[in-house]
Structure formats: C-alpha cells, structure tokens
Amino acid sequence: MERGELEAGLEREHPDAFAWALRCCKGRREDAEDALHSAYERILTGRARFAGRSSFRTWLFGVVRRTAQEQRRRGWLRLVLLRRRVAGETSGSGSENSPAVTLAEREQSERIGNALERLSKRQREILHLVFYQELSVQEAALVLGMPVGTARTHYERGKAKLRDLLQGEDLR
Amino acid sequence: MSDPRADRELRELFRAQREVEASRTPSFLAIRNRAGPPRPRPLHSLLLAAGAAAAAVLLVAGARLWRAGVEHRELQLARQVMEWRSPTDALLALPLVGLPSRSPAPGVSPEGSPLGAFDPGAPLGPTSTVRSPDL
Numbered sequence: 001m002e003r004g005e006l007e008a009g010l011e012r013e014h015p016d017a018f019a020w021a022l023r024c025c026k027g028r029r030e031d032a033e034d035a036l037h038s039a040y041e042r043i044l045t046g047r048a049r050f051a052g053r054s055s056f057r058t059w060l061f062g063v064v065r066r067t068a069q070e071q072r073r074r075g076w077l078r079l080v081l082l083r084r085r086v087a088g089e090t091s092g093s094g095s096e097n098s099p100a101v102t103l104a105e106r107e108q109s110e111r112i113g114n115a116l117e118r119l120s121k122r123q124r125e126i127l128h129l130v131f132y133q134e135l136s137v138q139e140a141a142l143v144l145g146m147p148v149g150t151a152r153t154h155y156e157r158g159k160a161k162l163r164d165l166l167q168g169e170d171l172r
Numbered sequence: 173m174s175d176p177r178a179d180r181e182l183r184e185l186f187r188a189q190r191e192v193e194a195s196r197t198p199s200f201l202a203i204r205n206r207a208g209p210p211r212p213r214p215l216h217s218l219l220l221a222a223g224a225a226a227a228a229v230l231l232v233a234g235a236r237l238w239r240a241g242v243e244h245r246e247l248q249l250a251r252q253v254m255e256w257r258s259p260t261d262a263l264l265a266l267p268l269v270g271l272p273s274r275s276p277a278p279g280v281s282p283e284g285s286p287l288g289a290f291d292p293g294a295p296l297g298p299t300s301t302v303r304s305p306d307l
Binding site for chain 1: 182204
C-alpha cells in the first residue's frame with residue numbers, strides 16, 4: 001500500500017481506532033493518544049506492513065493493540081504515569097461532551113461502561129470489537145490473536161454476564 | 173444460545189457509548205502530529221543502569237562489612253564461652269585423679285607401672301637370652 005492510501009485508510013478508521021485504543025489503555029485518554037500515535041507512526045514508516053491477509057481495519061486494530069501492550073510494558077521505566085497524573089491534575093480532564101450528545105445517551109454510555117468494567121479483560125475486548133466496532137467474532141479473534149473457538153467462548157460468557165449485570169442494575 | 177432481542181439491546185447501549193465517545197475523539201491530524209511518548213534516551217538509560225549497578229555494589233559491600241562485624245563479635249563471644257572455667261570446678265576434683273583409669277589386663281602393662289606386662293604364655297622363672305654352647 002502506498003503512503004497516501006495508508007493515510008486515507010487511517011483517517012477513515014481513526015474514530016474507531018481511537019475507541020479501540022481507549023479500550024486497550026483501560027480508558028486512559030493520554031495513553032490511548034500515545035499508543036495511537038505510535039501505531040500510526042509505525043504504519044506510516046513501514047515498520048508495520050499490511051500484508052492483506054485480513055481487512056485493513058482488523059489489521060489496524062491488531063497493530064494498535066500490540067502497540068498499546070508494548071507501551072504499557074515500557075511505562076514503568078519512563079515513570080509516565082506519575083508525569084501524566086501531575087499533568088492531568090493541572091490541565092483538566094478534557095472530557096467535556098458536545099451539546100449534540102443527549103443526556104440519555106450519556107447515561108446509557110455510562111451504564112454500559114460501568115458494567116463492562118466488571119467483566120474480564122478478554123470479555124471486555126471481544127464485546128467491544130463485536131458490538132461497538134461491529135466486527136464478526138472471527139475478525140475479533142484475529143485482532144486478539146486467539147483461536148475462533150476461544151473467542152466465541154469469551155464472547156458468549158461475556159455477553160451473558162453483561163446481560164446479568166445490566167438486568168441486576170435495572171432491578172435495583 | 174443467542175437471544176436477538178437481548179443482542180439488539182446490547183447493540184443499542186454500545187451505540188450510545190459510541191455516540192458519546194465520537195464527540196470526544198481527537199482529530200486524526202492531532203494524533204498523527206502529536207509529539208510521541210517520551211522515549212528513554214540512551215544516555216538516560218546508561219546513567220540509570222550505572223546508578224543501579226553502583227547502588228548494588230554499595231549494597232553488597234555494606235552487607236559484607238556488616239556481616240564481618242557480626243561474625244567477629246560472634247567469634248569473640250564463642251572464645252569467651254570456651255575459655256570460661258567455673259570457680260567451683262576445684263570442688264568437683266576427685267582424689268583418685270592420677271590413678272590408672274583402666275583395670276590391669278593380662279599382657280597389658282598399666283601405664284606408669286614399674287612392673288612389666290604379665291605374659292601368660294611365657295615360661296616361668298628367670299629367662300636368659302644367652303644360650304649354652306653345644307657340646
């Protein structure tokens with residue numbers, strides 16, 4: 001793929017890639033932005049090459065996931081969390097919603113976000129990929145680097161648990 | 173296994189989450205042109221490694237010195253314990269000290285005895301090593 005094509009592909013997938021990076025970084029925006037920047041750099045400089053074995057989107061998600069993992073491993077050396085915490089306290093969270101988002105949507109988003117927090121990492125990841133990113137279970141398995149059968153098990157169990165959590169919340 | 177109605181509800185919830193997050197997503201250019209995460213520079217890493225090595229050497233040397241001090245004190249204490257004699261030891265001394273500790277046995281000369289060892293196989297009477305000349 002040419003650089004121009006790659007850039008266009010990245011720009012097209014950018015909102016979803018950011019949402020996925022956010023999941024891979026446990027909701028930390030600064031880390032997600034760093035991971036996504038590193039993933040883009042890796043792709044645009046040719047250190048990560050798209051071989052066409054899967055869709056561009058699936059491949060991009062795989063690169064983002066691996067980059068976020070590597071970044072997390074390097075984190076202890078850089079003491080980046082401390083730096084960010086200090087910076088975050090002084091510069092504000094920057095998570096204001098636009099007026100276009102309704103209160104109901106915000107509440108629902110918060111509700112699903114809280115329920116997802118209580119699932120295992122694998123279940124959370126696969127449910128995000130299937131429901132939020134609208135990938136198939138097979139594609140999600142490719143992104144997560146696991147057999148389809150395992151992915152399906154995580155998917156079914158995660159879905160059942162998520163439903164229980166949401167129903168339990170409704171009864172309260 | 174899969175309930176379409178429940179799946180639809182989940183999809184609806186995820187869609188709401190998607191809407192909320194889309195409004196907060198930074199632009200593609202902002203992310204692409206962002207200054208990357210600070211990388212550990214080689215010099216920093218080298219200094220960090222040197223510092224860690226120096227700290228480890230100091231720690232080991234300190235531990236060895238401390239251990240040597242402890243061993244010396246323990247040795248002195250052991251020596252004192254070994255050299256200590258009870259002042260009442262003399263009261264326990266028996267008058268029989270100096271006598272043979274074993275009873276005499278045939279063939280064995282008690283230590284310090286002026287008598288020779290008794291050999292039951294030897295001929296009785298005085299023995300002479302001088303032989304009479306043959307006639």
